[in-house]
Amino acid sequence: MIAESLFERSLNHLLRQSPGTAEALIRHAGASVRFDLAFKQFDFRIADDGCFSEAVVDAPDAVIRPTPALIARLPFFGRDALRDADYTGDPALLATLDRVFKQLDWDVEADLAPWVGDIAAHRLNTISRDALAGIARAFSALGHNASEYLVEEVELMARGVDVARFNQAVDVLADDTARLDARLRRLETRDA
Amino acid sequence: MDKTTHFGYQQVAESEKAAKVAEVFHSVAAQYDVMNDLMSAGLHRLWKRFAVAQAGLRPGMKVLDVAGGTADLTRLFLKEVGDTGQVLLTDINFSMLREGRDRMLNEGRTPPAIQCDGERLPFPDDYFDCVSVAFGLRNMTHKDQALAEMNRVLKPGGRLLVLEFSKVWKPLEPAYDLYSFKLLPLMGKLVAKDAASYQYLAESIRMHPGQEELKAMMETAGFAKVSYHNLTAGVVALHKGFKV
Numbered sequence: 094m095i096a097e098s099l100f101e102r103s104l105n106h107l108l109r110q111s112p113g114t115a116e117a118l119i120r121h122a123g124a125s126v127r128f129d130l131a132f133k134q135f136d137f138r139i140a141d142d143g144c145f146s147e148a149v150v151d152a153p154d155a156v157i158r159p160t161p162a163l164i165a166r167l168p169f170f171g172r173d174a175l176r177d178a179d180y181t182g183d184p185a186l187l188a189t190l191d192r193v194f195k196q197l198d199w200d201v202e203a204d205l206a207p208w209v210g211d212i213a214a215h216r217l218n219t220i221s222r223d224a225l226a227g228i229a230r231a232f233s234a235l236g237h238n239a240s241e242y243l244v245e246e247v248e249l250m251a252r253g254v255d256v257a258r259f260n261q262a263v264d265v266l267a268d269d270t271a272r273l274d275a276r277l278r279r280l281e282t283r284d285a
Numbered sequence: 286m287d288k289t290t291h292f293g294y295q296q297v298a299e300s301e302k303a304a305k306v307a308e309v310f311h312s313v314a315a316q317y318d319v320m321n322d323l324m325s326a327g328l329h330r331l332w333k334r335f336a337v338a339q340a341g342l343r344p345g346m347k348v349l350d351v352a353g354g355t356a357d358l359t360r361l362f363l364k365e366v367g368d369t370g371q372v373l374l375t376d377i378n379f380s381m382l383r384e385g386r387d388r389m390l391n392e393g394r395t396p397p398a399i400q401c402d403g404e405r406l407p408f409p410d411d412y413f414d415c416v417s418v419a420f421g422l423r424n425m426t427h428k429d430q431a432l433a434e435m436n437r438v439l440k441p442g443g444r445l446l447v448l449e450f451s452k453v454w455k456p457l458e459p460a461y462d463l464y465s466f467k468l469l470p471l472m473g474k475l476v477a478k479d480a481a482s483y484q485y486l487a488e489s490i491r492m493h494p495g496q497e498e499l500k501a502m503m504e505t506a507g508f509a510k511v512s513y514h515n516l517t518a519g520v521v522a523l524h525k526g527f528k529v
Binding site: 094095098101102105138140142144146147148149 | 338339341343344345442444509510512513514523525527529
């Protein structure tokens with residue numbers, strides 16, 4: 094009960110914060126949409142004002158399935174990550190939903206302002222945005238480094254067994270050199 | 286012979302229950318809010334806020350608050366539906382309704398306050414986006430009829446919210462019984478000068494259907510996707526159902 098309600102309120106809140114999105118959905122009023130999150134399904138009907146309203150739906154007009162790629166990208170890529178969702182159902186409704194979801198923009202600052210004030214809200218938003226961007230950059234750099242290592246450097250790296258064999262050969266060479274050195278010294282002593 | 290029903294632990298004729306319940310609420314109306322705060326340690330405010338959060342209301346929606354009494358829910362609903370929406374406060378008991386209406390007038394609000402029976406709602410079919418009944422269904426003689434009426438006045442897709450005392454978590458029952466049957470009547474006697482009404486409250490809670498029973502009743506009345514959420518270990522439960 095709580096999950097459905099939270100989902101509904103959050104979605105409608107985002108629609109209200111993103112100009113033109115609810116208006117775009119009005120022409121699909123009455124259509125049903127299912128968000129299939131694998132562990133739970135959320136069924137909604139598009140209301141006359143273009144918002145989502147929790148509903149009892151047997152056969153939804155559209156089904157949206159967030160893929161693992163979307164969930165992984167969402168914190169860092171925001172609405173761009175929605176390109177990774179799976180959509181099935183009525184093409185016209187899906188086209189609108191796709192467009193609407195890509196336009197959704199959470200105005201964090203506006204939501205924080207009533208609680209902490211305008212200035213603190215702006216600073217908190219800037220700090221969290223910079224922190225997320227920093228994390229995204231770190232992950233991206235890590236990914237680049239890992240791929241570079243796998244593609245180019247791994248071939249150049251000696252394996253453990255090769256290093257052991259090399260060390261053993263060095264030991265043999267050192268022994269041979271020492272033996273040769275001893276033999277030469279003996280010969281020099283005899284000749285003298 | 287007239288059929289009987291329960292009034293707390295007593296069996297009374299069905300025709301007498303409404304009058305007896307009315308007596309209780311006439312008696313406690315003036316101290317109702319103070320007693321609610323005292324009895325629940327203010328938790329009833331959170332329960333009601335939770336219920337409103339589950340209503341999924343948006344500006345412009347029409348809401349019916351059945352047995353709304355002192356208008357706690359109505360006032361919260363009004364904030365959600367805005368100036369373009371409509372919230373109707375109803376109660377069968379004039380004393381309670383007057384308290385609710387006066388509170389709203391004192392806050393500069395004038396939504397309609399209508400005295401009517403929850404079992405015979407004077408509203409057209411398919412009219413409201415949301416119907417709520419908070420701590421009222423327990424006192425109705427024919428709960429099934431009241432639920433059917435709420436279903437009738439809801440628009441298809443509209444939702445019913447029933448906030449009501451329910452069956453508490455088993456391990457807490459002894460403490461809850463002690464509180465309900467010893468402390469509640471005492472508080473009623475000291476604050477509202479009426480121990481009997483609060484004895485009735487404790488008894489009526491025990492006679493009210495539990496979570497699963499009420500869910501089944503709502504389904505029988507035609508609601509779909511009925512779910513409930515226990516609050517404060519089941520002291521109160523919020524049931525939600527949709528008209529299809």
